[in-house]
Amino acid sequence: MMKNLFLRFLSRGVLALAIVSLSASAAAPKKLLVVTATKGFRHSSIPTAERILGMLGAESGAFTVEYVRGGADGKDDAEVAAKMSPTELVKYDGVVFANTTGDLAIPDKEFFLNWIKSGKAFIGMHSCSDTYHGYPPYIQMLGGEFLTHHAQVGVDCVNQSPGHPATAHLGPDYEVFDEIYLMKNFDRQQVHGLLGLDKHPNEGTPGDYPVAWCKEYGKGRVFYTSLGHREDVWDAEWTDGNGNRRNSPEVSKAYQQHILGGIKWALGLEPGDGKPLSTAAKVSPDEAAAGFKPLFNGLNLDGWHLRREDGTRSWSAQNGMLVNVVPKDGHGTDLVSDKKFWNFTARYDFMVPSGSNSGFYLRGRHEVQILDDYAAGATSPGGNGSIYNHTTASKFVSKKPGEWQTAEVTMVGFRVTLILNGEKVIDNALVDRPTGSQLDNNVNEPGAFFLQGDHGSIAFRNLRVKELP
Numbered sequence: 001m002m003k004n005l006f007l008r009f010l011s012r013g014v015l016a017l018a019i020v021s022l023s024a025s026a027a028a029p030k031k032l033l034v035v036t037a038t039k040g041f042r043h044s045s046i047p048t049a050e051r052i053l054g055m056l057g058a059e060s061g062a063f064t065v066e067y068v069r070g071g072a073d074g075k076d077d078a079e080v081a082a083k084m085s086p087t088e089l090v091k092y093d094g095v096v097f098a099n100t101t102g103d104l105a106i107p108d109k110e111f112f113l114n115w116i117k118s119g120k121a122f123i124g125m126h127s128c129s130d131t132y133h134g135y136p137p138y139i140q141m142l143g144g145e146f147l148t149h150h151a152q153v154g155v156d157c158v159n160q161s162p163g164h165p166a167t168a169h170l171g172p173d174y175e176v177f178d179e180i181y182l183m184k185n186f187d188r189q190q191v192h193g194l195l196g197l198d199k200h201p202n203e204g205t206p207g208d209y210p211v212a213w214c215k216e217y218g219k220g221r222v223f224y225t226s227l228g229h230r231e232d233v234w235d236a237e238w239t240d241g242n243g244n245r246r247n248s249p250e251v252s253k254a255y256q257q258h259i260l261g262g263i264k265w266a267l268g269l270e271p272g273d274g275k276p277l278s279t280a281a282k283v284s285p286d287e288a289a290a291g292f293k294p295l296f297n298g299l300n301l302d303g304w305h306l307r308r309e310d311g312t313r314s315w316s317a318q319n320g321m322l323v324n325v326v327p328k329d330g331h332g333t334d335l336v337s338d339k340k341f342w343n344f345t346a347r348y349d350f351m352v353p354s355g356s357n358s359g360f361y362l363r364g365r366h367e368v369q370i371l372d373d374y375a376a377g378a379t380s381p382g383g384n385g386s387i388y389n390h391t392t393a394s395k396f397v398s399k400k401p402g403e404w405q406t407a408e409v410t411m412v413g414f415r416v417t418l419i420l421n422g423e424k425v426i427d428n429a430l431v432d433r434p435t436g437s438q439l440d441n442n443v444n445e446p447g448a449f450f451l452q453g454d455h456g457s458i459a460f461r462n463l464r465v466k467e468l469p
Helices: 003-027 046-060 077-083 110-118 126-130 137-140 249-266 285-290
Strands: 031-036 063-068 093-098 119-124 147-150 153-161 174-177 181-184 192-199 206-217 220-225 304-306 313-319 321-324 335-341 345-349 356-362 366-371 406-414 413-420 423-430 446-453 458-467
Touching: 031 046, 031 110, 031 119, 046 063, 046 093, 046 249, 063 077, 077 313, 093 126, 110 137, 110 220, 119 126, 119 137, 119 249, 126 181, 126 220, 137 220, 174 206, 174 249, 181 206, 206 249, 206 321, 206 458, 220 249, 285 458, 345 356, 356 406, 366 406, 446 458
Parallel strands: 031 063, 031 093, 093 119, 119 220
Antiparallel strands: 147 181, 153 174, 153 192, 192 206, 206 220, 304 335, 313 321, 321 458, 335 446, 345 406, 345 458, 356 366, 356 446, 406 413, 413 423
Protein backbone atom coordinates (compact mmCIF):
# COMPACT_ATOMS: atom_id res chain seq x y z
CA MET A 1 0.00 0.00 0.00
CA MET A 2 2.79 2.37 0.99
CA LYS A 3 4.65 1.42 -2.17
CA ASN A 4 1.63 2.25 -4.35
CA LEU A 5 1.18 5.61 -2.63
CA PHE A 6 4.85 6.37 -3.14
CA LEU A 7 4.67 5.48 -6.81
CA ARG A 8 1.53 7.57 -7.23
CA PHE A 9 3.19 10.50 -5.51
CA LEU A 10 6.31 10.04 -7.62
CA SER A 11 4.25 9.92 -10.83
CA ARG A 12 2.42 13.12 -9.91
CA GLY A 13 5.73 14.78 -9.09
CA VAL A 14 7.25 13.78 -12.40
CA LEU A 15 4.14 15.02 -14.20
CA ALA A 16 4.26 18.33 -12.33
CA LEU A 17 7.94 18.74 -13.17
CA ALA A 18 7.19 17.96 -16.81
CA ILE A 19 4.43 20.60 -16.89
CA VAL A 20 6.73 23.16 -15.29
CA SER A 21 9.46 22.24 -17.76
CA LEU A 22 7.09 22.58 -20.73
CA SER A 23 5.79 25.94 -19.45
CA ALA A 24 9.31 27.24 -19.00
CA SER A 25 10.19 26.05 -22.49
CA ALA A 26 7.12 27.73 -23.97
CA ALA A 27 8.02 30.98 -22.22
CA ALA A 28 11.68 30.87 -23.22
CA PRO A 29 12.67 33.86 -25.37
CA LYS A 30 13.05 33.32 -29.09
CA LYS A 31 16.49 33.49 -30.66
CA LEU A 32 17.12 36.11 -33.33
CA LEU A 33 20.18 36.54 -35.50
CA VAL A 34 20.67 40.26 -36.17
CA VAL A 35 22.57 40.84 -39.41
CA THR A 36 24.10 44.27 -40.04
CA ALA A 37 26.72 43.19 -42.58
CA THR A 38 27.05 45.31 -45.72
CA LYS A 39 28.55 44.96 -49.18
CA GLY A 40 27.63 48.50 -50.22
CA PHE A 41 26.77 51.70 -48.36
CA ARG A 42 27.10 51.29 -44.59
CA HIS A 43 24.68 53.39 -42.56
CA SER A 44 26.02 55.33 -39.60
CA SER A 45 22.89 54.27 -37.70
CA ILE A 46 23.90 50.58 -37.68
CA PRO A 47 25.52 50.63 -34.20
CA THR A 48 22.42 52.40 -32.89
CA ALA A 49 20.17 49.79 -34.54
CA GLU A 50 22.17 46.96 -32.96
CA ARG A 51 21.90 48.51 -29.51
CA ILE A 52 18.17 49.26 -29.77
CA LEU A 53 17.33 45.77 -31.02
CA GLY A 54 19.26 44.25 -28.13
CA MET A 55 17.49 46.57 -25.70
CA LEU A 56 14.03 45.73 -27.07
CA GLY A 57 14.73 42.03 -26.77
CA ALA A 58 16.00 42.31 -23.19
CA GLU A 59 13.24 44.66 -21.98
CA SER A 60 10.41 42.70 -23.59
CA GLY A 61 11.83 39.29 -22.72
CA ALA A 62 10.49 38.13 -26.08
CA PHE A 63 13.80 37.39 -27.77
CA THR A 64 17.55 37.32 -27.44
CA VAL A 65 19.92 38.55 -30.11
CA GLU A 66 23.22 37.48 -31.59
CA TYR A 67 24.96 39.62 -34.17
CA VAL A 68 26.51 39.13 -37.60
CA ARG A 69 28.20 42.48 -38.07
CA GLY A 70 30.56 41.96 -40.94
CA GLY A 71 32.05 45.26 -42.04
CA ALA A 72 32.10 47.91 -44.71
CA ASP A 73 32.49 46.74 -48.32
CA GLY A 74 32.23 43.06 -47.42
CA LYS A 75 34.92 42.99 -44.76
CA ASP A 76 34.61 39.83 -42.67
CA ASP A 77 32.59 37.91 -45.26
CA ALA A 78 33.84 34.83 -43.46
CA GLU A 79 31.76 35.80 -40.41
CA VAL A 80 28.61 35.99 -42.55
CA ALA A 81 29.36 32.69 -44.23
CA ALA A 82 30.05 30.95 -40.93
CA LYS A 83 27.14 32.26 -38.88
CA MET A 84 24.59 31.95 -41.67
CA SER A 85 25.45 28.47 -42.85
CA PRO A 86 22.67 25.84 -42.86
CA THR A 87 24.06 24.17 -39.74
CA GLU A 88 24.05 27.48 -37.83
CA LEU A 89 20.74 28.93 -39.06
CA VAL A 90 18.73 26.05 -37.62
CA LYS A 91 19.67 27.27 -34.13
CA TYR A 92 17.55 30.42 -34.55
CA ASP A 93 13.87 31.31 -34.71
CA GLY A 94 14.37 34.18 -37.09
CA VAL A 95 16.73 36.68 -38.63
CA VAL A 96 16.81 40.49 -38.71
CA PHE A 97 18.39 42.35 -41.63
CA ALA A 98 19.02 45.79 -40.10
CA ASN A 99 20.27 48.20 -42.77
CA THR A 100 22.09 45.53 -44.77
CA THR A 101 23.21 46.30 -48.32
CA GLY A 102 24.55 44.41 -51.31
CA ASP A 103 25.12 40.71 -51.90
CA LEU A 104 25.88 39.25 -48.50
CA ALA A 105 28.09 36.18 -48.29
CA ILE A 106 25.36 33.75 -47.24
CA PRO A 107 26.73 30.40 -48.40
CA ASP A 108 23.39 28.82 -49.39
CA LYS A 109 20.75 31.42 -50.27
CA GLU A 110 18.23 28.80 -51.37
CA PHE A 111 18.48 27.04 -48.02
CA PHE A 112 18.13 30.41 -46.29
CA LEU A 113 14.83 31.17 -48.05
CA ASN A 114 13.50 27.65 -47.50
CA TRP A 115 14.44 27.99 -43.84
CA ILE A 116 12.21 31.08 -43.61
CA LYS A 117 9.43 29.27 -45.48
CA SER A 118 9.56 26.42 -42.97
CA GLY A 119 8.10 28.71 -40.30
CA LYS A 120 10.83 31.14 -39.33
CA ALA A 121 10.72 34.94 -39.02
CA PHE A 122 12.34 37.44 -41.36
CA ILE A 123 12.49 41.05 -40.18
CA GLY A 124 13.97 43.82 -42.31
CA MET A 125 14.66 47.50 -41.70
CA HIS A 126 15.40 50.30 -44.18
CA SER A 127 18.13 49.21 -46.61
CA CYS A 128 17.26 45.56 -46.18
CA SER A 129 15.47 46.22 -49.50
CA ASP A 130 18.80 47.42 -50.96
CA THR A 131 20.17 43.89 -50.54
CA TYR A 132 20.48 41.09 -53.14
CA HIS A 133 19.30 43.14 -56.11
CA GLY A 134 20.56 40.40 -58.40
CA TYR A 135 18.71 37.59 -56.64
CA PRO A 136 14.97 37.80 -57.52
CA PRO A 137 13.86 35.07 -55.04
CA TYR A 138 15.02 37.29 -52.18
CA ILE A 139 13.08 40.27 -53.55
CA GLN A 140 9.99 38.07 -53.94
CA MET A 141 10.34 36.92 -50.34
CA LEU A 142 10.69 40.49 -49.08
CA GLY A 143 7.88 41.91 -51.24
CA GLY A 144 9.63 44.95 -52.70
CA GLU A 145 12.96 46.39 -53.81
CA PHE A 146 14.69 49.72 -53.23
CA LEU A 147 14.67 51.94 -56.33
CA THR A 148 15.92 55.33 -55.16
CA HIS A 149 15.41 58.08 -52.64
CA HIS A 150 15.48 61.87 -52.59
CA ALA A 151 16.29 64.32 -49.80
CA GLN A 152 15.29 63.39 -46.28
CA VAL A 153 11.85 64.74 -45.55
CA GLY A 154 9.05 64.84 -43.00
CA VAL A 155 6.05 62.68 -43.94
CA ASP A 156 2.73 61.60 -42.47
CA CYS A 157 2.58 57.85 -42.97
CA VAL A 158 -0.97 56.52 -43.25
CA ASN A 159 -1.70 53.68 -40.85
CA GLN A 160 -3.11 51.05 -43.19
CA SER A 161 -3.63 48.33 -40.57
CA PRO A 162 -4.55 49.88 -37.20
CA GLY A 163 -5.10 46.49 -35.56
CA HIS A 164 -1.71 45.01 -36.38
CA PRO A 165 0.89 44.73 -33.56
CA ALA A 166 3.35 46.83 -35.61
CA THR A 167 0.94 49.75 -36.03
CA ALA A 168 -1.75 49.44 -33.33
CA HIS A 169 -0.07 52.16 -31.21
CA LEU A 170 0.31 54.75 -33.98
CA GLY A 171 -3.18 56.15 -34.49
CA PRO A 172 -4.39 57.17 -37.96
CA ASP A 173 -0.96 58.36 -39.08
CA TYR A 174 2.68 58.48 -38.04
CA GLU A 175 4.68 61.66 -38.58
CA VAL A 176 8.41 61.06 -39.01
CA PHE A 177 11.44 62.72 -40.61
CA ASP A 178 13.60 60.21 -42.46
CA GLU A 179 15.03 59.10 -45.78
CA ILE A 180 11.96 57.78 -47.59
CA TYR A 181 12.51 55.01 -50.09
CA LEU A 182 10.81 54.70 -53.45
CA MET A 183 10.22 51.06 -54.35
CA LYS A 184 10.10 48.86 -57.42
CA ASN A 185 8.91 45.27 -57.89
CA PHE A 186 6.24 45.92 -55.28
CA ASP A 187 2.80 44.35 -55.61
CA ARG A 188 0.24 45.37 -53.03
CA GLN A 189 -1.77 42.26 -53.84
CA GLN A 190 1.08 40.17 -52.40
CA VAL A 191 1.57 41.96 -49.06
CA HIS A 192 -0.37 43.22 -46.06
CA GLY A 193 0.11 46.99 -45.96
CA LEU A 194 1.08 48.58 -42.63
CA LEU A 195 2.29 52.11 -43.40
CA GLY A 196 2.18 54.04 -46.66
CA LEU A 197 1.96 57.40 -48.35
CA ASP A 198 -0.71 58.54 -50.79
CA LYS A 199 1.62 61.00 -52.50
CA HIS A 200 5.30 61.25 -53.45
CA PRO A 201 7.25 62.08 -50.27
CA ASN A 202 9.15 64.95 -51.88
CA GLU A 203 7.18 66.05 -54.92
CA GLY A 204 3.62 65.63 -53.62
CA THR A 205 2.36 63.86 -56.75
CA PRO A 206 -0.53 61.51 -55.83
CA GLY A 207 0.22 57.80 -55.84
CA ASP A 208 0.80 54.70 -53.76
CA TYR A 209 4.15 54.80 -51.96
CA PRO A 210 4.61 51.86 -49.56
CA VAL A 211 6.57 52.39 -46.34
CA ALA A 212 6.04 49.23 -44.27
CA TRP A 213 4.33 45.90 -44.81
CA CYS A 214 4.21 42.27 -43.73
CA LYS A 215 3.39 39.05 -45.49
CA GLU A 216 3.15 35.32 -45.14
CA TYR A 217 5.93 33.35 -46.79
CA GLY A 218 5.14 29.66 -46.79
CA LYS A 219 4.78 28.91 -43.08
CA GLY A 220 7.07 31.82 -42.26
CA ARG A 221 6.32 35.48 -41.61
CA VAL A 222 8.01 38.54 -43.11
CA PHE A 223 7.94 42.06 -41.63
CA TYR A 224 9.62 45.01 -43.36
CA THR A 225 9.79 48.72 -42.62
CA SER A 226 11.68 51.11 -44.88
CA LEU A 227 12.12 53.58 -42.02
CA GLY A 228 15.31 53.64 -39.96
CA HIS A 229 17.94 55.62 -41.86
CA ARG A 230 18.51 58.17 -39.11
CA GLU A 231 19.81 57.59 -35.60
CA ASP A 232 17.10 59.77 -34.12
CA VAL A 233 14.45 57.54 -35.67
CA TRP A 234 15.89 54.57 -33.77
CA ASP A 235 16.98 56.18 -30.50
CA ALA A 236 14.91 58.48 -28.27
CA GLU A 237 18.08 59.79 -26.55
CA TRP A 238 20.35 60.35 -29.55
CA THR A 239 21.59 63.85 -30.44
CA ASP A 240 24.16 65.11 -32.92
CA GLY A 241 26.59 66.20 -30.19
CA ASN A 242 25.12 69.69 -30.03
CA GLY A 243 21.88 68.49 -28.51
CA ASN A 244 20.03 68.63 -31.84
CA ARG A 245 17.69 66.09 -33.42
CA ARG A 246 14.98 66.25 -36.10
CA ASN A 247 12.65 63.61 -34.60
CA SER A 248 11.18 63.97 -31.14
CA PRO A 249 11.79 61.24 -28.54
CA GLU A 250 8.13 60.29 -28.93
CA VAL A 251 8.68 59.58 -32.64
CA SER A 252 11.62 57.32 -31.78
CA LYS A 253 9.70 55.48 -29.08
CA ALA A 254 6.86 54.95 -31.55
CA TYR A 255 9.36 53.53 -34.07
CA GLN A 256 10.71 51.16 -31.42
CA GLN A 257 7.18 49.93 -30.73
CA HIS A 258 6.66 49.63 -34.49
CA ILE A 259 9.60 47.28 -34.95
CA LEU A 260 8.97 45.43 -31.67
CA GLY A 261 5.39 44.74 -32.72
CA GLY A 262 6.59 43.60 -36.13
CA ILE A 263 9.21 41.31 -34.60
CA LYS A 264 6.72 39.74 -32.19
CA TRP A 265 4.27 39.18 -35.01
CA ALA A 266 6.91 37.63 -37.26
CA LEU A 267 7.96 35.31 -34.42
CA GLY A 268 4.35 34.22 -33.88
CA LEU A 269 4.19 35.84 -30.43
CA GLU A 270 1.44 38.30 -31.38
CA PRO A 271 -1.66 37.68 -33.52
CA GLY A 272 -2.20 39.75 -36.63
CA ASP A 273 -3.22 39.49 -40.25
CA GLY A 274 -0.54 38.87 -42.86
CA LYS A 275 -2.81 38.43 -45.84
CA PRO A 276 -3.12 41.16 -48.51
CA LEU A 277 -5.62 43.93 -47.79
CA SER A 278 -8.37 44.32 -50.35
CA THR A 279 -8.53 47.66 -52.13
CA ALA A 280 -11.98 46.95 -53.57
CA ALA A 281 -14.35 49.89 -53.21
CA LYS A 282 -17.21 49.58 -50.74
CA VAL A 283 -19.96 51.89 -49.63
CA SER A 284 -21.02 52.14 -46.01
CA PRO A 285 -24.08 50.18 -44.88
CA ASP A 286 -26.01 53.45 -44.53
CA GLU A 287 -25.08 54.58 -48.03
CA ALA A 288 -25.88 51.16 -49.47
CA ALA A 289 -29.30 51.28 -47.83
CA ALA A 290 -29.80 54.73 -49.34
CA GLY A 291 -29.02 53.43 -52.83
CA PHE A 292 -25.40 54.51 -53.35
CA LYS A 293 -23.12 52.32 -55.46
CA PRO A 294 -19.38 52.55 -56.21
CA LEU A 295 -18.53 54.53 -59.32
CA PHE A 296 -14.92 53.29 -59.24
CA ASN A 297 -14.20 49.72 -58.12
CA GLY A 298 -10.90 50.54 -56.40
CA LEU A 299 -9.06 47.82 -58.32
CA ASN A 300 -8.73 48.83 -61.96
CA LEU A 301 -10.21 51.06 -64.65
CA ASP A 302 -13.15 48.79 -65.46
CA GLY A 303 -16.20 50.97 -66.08
CA TRP A 304 -14.09 53.84 -67.43
CA HIS A 305 -12.38 54.68 -70.69
CA LEU A 306 -10.04 57.33 -72.03
CA ARG A 307 -11.66 60.22 -73.82
CA ARG A 308 -9.13 59.76 -76.60
CA GLU A 309 -7.86 56.25 -77.25
CA ASP A 310 -4.61 57.68 -78.60
CA GLY A 311 -4.16 59.86 -75.52
CA THR A 312 -1.51 59.45 -72.85
CA ARG A 313 -2.41 56.62 -70.51
CA SER A 314 -2.02 58.82 -67.46
CA TRP A 315 -4.65 57.14 -65.22
CA SER A 316 -4.15 54.12 -62.99
CA ALA A 317 -5.71 52.41 -59.99
CA GLN A 318 -3.35 52.55 -57.00
CA ASN A 319 -4.29 51.18 -53.58
CA GLY A 320 -7.94 52.15 -53.92
CA MET A 321 -7.19 55.50 -55.54
CA LEU A 322 -7.88 56.63 -59.09
CA VAL A 323 -4.66 58.47 -59.92
CA ASN A 324 -3.79 60.74 -62.82
CA VAL A 325 -0.12 61.63 -63.22
CA VAL A 326 0.66 64.16 -65.92
CA PRO A 327 4.16 63.80 -67.38
CA LYS A 328 6.53 66.74 -67.11
CA ASP A 329 5.95 69.22 -69.92
CA GLY A 330 3.18 66.95 -71.23
CA HIS A 331 -0.54 66.31 -70.99
CA GLY A 332 -2.72 63.62 -69.53
CA THR A 333 -6.06 62.40 -70.85
CA ASP A 334 -9.62 62.81 -69.59
CA LEU A 335 -11.24 59.70 -68.12
CA VAL A 336 -14.91 59.01 -68.93
CA SER A 337 -17.39 56.69 -67.23
CA ASP A 338 -18.91 54.02 -69.46
CA LYS A 339 -22.35 54.57 -67.93
CA LYS A 340 -24.46 57.69 -68.47
CA PHE A 341 -26.61 59.42 -65.85
CA TRP A 342 -29.42 61.95 -65.63
CA ASN A 343 -30.52 62.78 -62.07
CA PHE A 344 -28.08 61.78 -59.33
CA THR A 345 -26.14 62.53 -56.18
CA ALA A 346 -22.41 61.80 -56.53
CA ARG A 347 -19.91 61.78 -53.68
CA TYR A 348 -16.15 61.70 -54.04
CA ASP A 349 -12.87 62.55 -52.35
CA PHE A 350 -10.09 64.26 -54.26
CA MET A 351 -6.50 65.32 -53.68
CA VAL A 352 -5.00 68.08 -55.79
CA PRO A 353 -1.22 68.68 -55.65
CA SER A 354 0.31 72.12 -55.42
CA GLY A 355 -0.47 74.19 -58.51
CA SER A 356 -2.59 71.49 -60.17
CA ASN A 357 -5.96 71.74 -61.87
CA SER A 358 -8.71 69.25 -62.72
CA GLY A 359 -12.48 68.95 -62.88
CA PHE A 360 -15.40 66.61 -62.18
CA TYR A 361 -17.81 66.81 -65.12
CA LEU A 362 -21.55 66.27 -64.67
CA ARG A 363 -23.21 64.51 -67.63
CA GLY A 364 -19.95 65.20 -69.45
CA ARG A 365 -20.91 68.84 -69.97
CA HIS A 366 -20.81 70.81 -66.71
CA GLU A 367 -17.48 71.09 -64.86
CA VAL A 368 -17.19 71.23 -61.10
CA GLN A 369 -13.84 72.98 -60.78
CA ILE A 370 -11.01 71.26 -58.88
CA LEU A 371 -8.15 73.66 -58.30
CA ASP A 372 -5.31 74.33 -55.91
CA ASP A 373 -6.31 77.84 -54.89
CA TYR A 374 -5.43 77.56 -51.20
CA ALA A 375 -2.75 80.23 -51.35
CA ALA A 376 -5.29 82.72 -52.73
CA GLY A 377 -7.23 82.46 -49.50
CA ALA A 378 -10.46 83.81 -50.98
CA THR A 379 -13.15 82.93 -53.47
CA SER A 380 -12.41 83.90 -57.04
CA PRO A 381 -14.22 83.17 -60.31
CA GLY A 382 -13.43 79.65 -61.42
CA GLY A 383 -12.12 78.76 -57.94
CA ASN A 384 -12.23 75.32 -56.33
CA GLY A 385 -15.84 74.15 -55.99
CA SER A 386 -17.21 76.56 -58.59
CA ILE A 387 -19.11 75.56 -61.72
CA TYR A 388 -16.41 76.50 -64.18
CA ASN A 389 -17.22 79.47 -66.41
CA HIS A 390 -20.69 79.64 -64.83
CA THR A 391 -21.28 79.91 -61.05
CA THR A 392 -18.71 80.93 -58.43
CA ALA A 393 -18.57 79.02 -55.16
CA SER A 394 -20.22 81.07 -52.43
CA LYS A 395 -17.52 80.30 -49.83
CA PHE A 396 -13.81 79.64 -49.79
CA VAL A 397 -13.43 76.23 -48.13
CA SER A 398 -10.44 74.77 -49.97
CA LYS A 399 -7.90 72.67 -48.09
CA LYS A 400 -4.14 72.75 -48.54
CA PRO A 401 -2.69 71.01 -51.60
CA GLY A 402 -1.97 67.37 -50.85
CA GLU A 403 -4.87 67.06 -48.39
CA TRP A 404 -7.95 65.01 -49.17
CA GLN A 405 -11.11 67.03 -49.80
CA THR A 406 -14.71 65.80 -49.96
CA ALA A 407 -17.48 66.75 -52.35
CA GLU A 408 -21.15 65.90 -52.79
CA VAL A 409 -22.91 67.12 -55.90
CA THR A 410 -26.58 66.67 -56.72
CA MET A 411 -28.02 67.35 -60.16
CA VAL A 412 -31.74 67.13 -60.81
CA GLY A 413 -32.93 68.44 -64.15
CA PHE A 414 -30.69 71.44 -64.66
CA ARG A 415 -30.31 72.34 -60.98
CA VAL A 416 -26.98 71.73 -59.22
CA THR A 417 -26.16 71.78 -55.52
CA LEU A 418 -22.60 71.23 -54.29
CA ILE A 419 -21.28 70.60 -50.78
CA LEU A 420 -17.50 70.97 -50.54
CA ASN A 421 -15.65 69.95 -47.38
CA GLY A 422 -18.92 69.99 -45.46
CA GLU A 423 -20.01 73.46 -46.65
CA LYS A 424 -22.70 74.22 -49.22
CA VAL A 425 -21.00 76.36 -51.88
CA ILE A 426 -23.45 75.96 -54.80
CA ASP A 427 -27.16 76.08 -53.92
CA ASN A 428 -29.65 74.88 -56.53
CA ALA A 429 -27.94 76.76 -59.37
CA LEU A 430 -29.50 76.59 -62.82
CA VAL A 431 -26.89 74.99 -65.07
CA ASP A 432 -28.48 74.46 -68.47
CA ARG A 433 -25.56 75.00 -70.82
CA PRO A 434 -22.15 73.37 -71.32
CA THR A 435 -19.33 75.08 -69.45
CA GLY A 436 -16.39 74.23 -71.70
CA SER A 437 -14.44 71.14 -72.86
CA GLN A 438 -17.71 69.19 -72.85
CA LEU A 439 -18.11 65.79 -74.49
CA ASP A 440 -21.08 67.09 -76.47
CA ASN A 441 -23.77 69.80 -76.38
CA ASN A 442 -26.75 67.50 -75.88
CA VAL A 443 -27.83 68.98 -72.55
CA ASN A 444 -31.28 67.34 -72.70
CA GLU A 445 -29.80 63.83 -72.66
CA PRO A 446 -28.14 61.71 -69.95
CA GLY A 447 -24.37 61.90 -69.97
CA ALA A 448 -21.26 60.34 -68.48
CA PHE A 449 -19.15 61.58 -65.64
CA PHE A 450 -15.69 62.51 -66.72
CA LEU A 451 -12.57 63.41 -64.80
CA GLN A 452 -10.39 66.06 -66.32
CA GLY A 453 -6.89 64.70 -66.77
CA ASP A 454 -5.14 66.94 -69.28
CA HIS A 455 -4.35 69.89 -66.98
CA GLY A 456 -2.54 68.37 -64.02
CA SER A 457 -2.08 65.49 -61.64
CA ILE A 458 -5.03 64.52 -59.43
CA ALA A 459 -6.28 61.61 -57.33
CA PHE A 460 -9.82 60.51 -56.52
CA ARG A 461 -11.13 57.91 -54.10
CA ASN A 462 -14.47 56.79 -52.68
CA LEU A 463 -16.39 57.72 -55.81
CA ARG A 464 -20.00 56.62 -55.43
CA VAL A 465 -23.30 57.60 -56.97
CA LYS A 466 -27.01 57.37 -56.23
CA GLU A 467 -29.35 57.67 -59.17
CA LEU A 468 -32.44 59.80 -58.52
CA PRO A 469 -35.86 59.73 -60.16
